[in-house]
Amino acid sequence: MLQNDVTKEIYIGYTKDLKARLATHNARGAKYTTRVQGTWAYVYIELYRNKSDAQAREQKLKHHGSGKQKLLARLPHSLL
Secondary structure (H helix, E strand, C coil), rough: EEEECCCCEEEEECCCCHHHHHHHHHHCCCCHHHHCCCCECCCCCCCCHHHHHHHHHHHHHHHHHHHHHHHHHHHHCCCC
């Protein structure tokens, strides 16, 4: 989970390379996270050994509001 330090927007996604993914977002190279202002930072990371498990978790967080809301409730001091 990434969060923009200016807009406070949250982005949820999966990747094989955390450093490269964050660099892409902050280089304004990601279509859905391009912002004129602010920097994206990781606020929460889950690790999976299996790609399909990671994709299933991403879908639950993106498309099931309660899953995302429960996660956000657990992170009150981690959010920007």
